[in-house]
Amino acid sequence: MVMLFDFQQRKFRLRQCPAEGEQEAVPEVRDLEKSLQRWKTKLAASLACFRIKHNLRSASCVLSDSIRVKEHRAxxxxxxxxxxxxxxxxxxxxxxxxxxxxxxxxxxxxxxxxxxxxxxxxxxxxxxxxxxxxxxxxxxxxxxxxxxxxDRSVCVAVSVLQPLLFEKGDVLVAGSFSALTLAHIAVAAAARSGQVLVCGADHTSLQNEEMKALLSKMDIKNVKVLPEAFCSLNESNATVERLKVIIVLPQCSSSALNDPVATMYSEHGDWNVLPDLSHGSVSKSKIFSLTTQQSRLLAHSLTFPKVQTVVYCTRSVFPEENEQLVRRVLEQAHTHPKLLPFRENGPIFPDDATSGDKTDSKFFRLQPSEFTNGCFIARLSRQVRDR
The missing domain is CATH 3.30.70.1170 (Sun protein; domain 3)
Incomplete structure (x- = not known):
């Protein structure tokens, strides 16, 4: 369907042969384009009949108003x-x-x-x-x-993380993210002589290879890939001895993205939400599935006794994935009697930073617009005892 739409936008003209040095088209893609071209007259007629039947001025009018606004912004x-x-x-x-x-x-x-x-x-x-x-x-x-x-939604998350890093303290990245995001966090941690931990079992072998290749190319040496999955990692593991900060970047509905496809592809998002997003909303069952995993990651982040700060970030506009989830996890968290509990902290950015929505000072929201994709960020820190 993506290829058909792209082909229709090009008025069913085949792609030009790649110039010398350019990447060759995948043979299967070339064959499919030729097949589509053979049927271009019937495809165009079918589209025209659909537009007349539904009184649509153009093919893009099939989309809802909210989706068309996002498409225009993108x-x-x-x-x-x-x-x-x-x-x-x-x-x-x-x-x-x-x-x-x-x-x-x-x-x-x-x-x-x-x-x-x-x-x-x-x-x-x-x-x-x-x-x-x-x-x-x-x-x-x-x-x-x-x-x-x-994407700016990722850059902002790393920006929030930077002032929270401890000198020679480690930061762990949990969830779903790209090699480039890991590299960005590693560069930020290197300024404090810190190490970045990532749980290799949570990623495919191809994703782990991509991380390794990019880090090598960028000459980044302060990343350690652990063999465990994040939710099986605990305080008894010697590798988390210096762990002070955790950043949680879970798969989410991507509803704050103007064009979700590019960022979902680069950051290994959940492709199953695309059919829902194409209609301008996400089903309750899908939200429940996402929040179950998000809660699991965030709750486990709060169990490490030496961790002082947890940063939680989504690219969602839904409260169920954002502030409601954070508050529910905090309410249900079991803190050891000798440890200080976590609490919501904010604001994250200076008062003169006008690019975000801080109507609730405990959280940060970046609203999607023609200038940026959106995101939600919560910063949870150990509560300070009253003197």
Missing amino acids: KSLPLYAWVNTLHTSLDEVCELLHGANMSEVKQVVDLTDSTFSKDPLCPDTLIFSQNLCVPLQSSSLTSTHVLNIQ
Whole structure:
């Protein structure tokens, strides 16, 4: 269905043969395109009949209003790219961009094809116009991973994590995430001489290989892959002796993403929610399935006695996956009598950071818009005893 839609957008024209050095098309894809082209007249007629029957002005009108708004936003969504501060700095990258005849603007609304901006929420992230996607992806800055294009919802989560890291303390990443996200967290931890732990049993062998390959390419050496699954890991394991912070990035409904497909693909999201998202909502049964796993991960994060902070992040707009889940897990958590309990902490960002919704000061929400995808972040810290 994805190929059919793409083919229809190209008016059933076959793709051009790749130029020298470009990647060859997958043979199965090429065969399917040729089959679709042979039936293009009947396919076009069928689509026309459907539009007439339902009085639709265009094929996109099949979608709900909310989905069409998101689709419109996604086409012009700015690009966000974080700087690998292991080998350079944000200022040095800005100087390189100035040398390439690009100028800096203060507001994201002022972005053009020859400008860039700094992200007010993420101190290591730059913002570019969507029109610069191809030039950036083919530039030496991205090929050497000096700049790393990634969805803002992930960059914000790492930004929240940075000031919470302890000197020479370890951070564990739990849930579903990409090799690039792991690399971003590792770069942040390296600034505090910390190590990043990841549970290899929670990921496929291919995903583990991707992590290993990217970390090697970026010369990141402070990541340790544990053989255990996260929920079977406990305080008796010597590898968590220095563990101070856990960041939980579970699979979620992706309902705060304007175009969920790209981020779900890159961050190993749950593809089963796509049919629901295409109708503008997610079924109660699917939400229940997601929150069951989310609760399990978050609850287990609170069981490590030396952990001082847990960061929980979703790309969802649903309270069931966000504040309701966090509060329920905290209420049900069993804390050892000698340990301080966890509590909700906030605000996460400075008061002058206007890009988020802090109507509830205990949590942070980034609302989806034409400038960004959305996310929800909770920061849970050990409660301080009253003196």
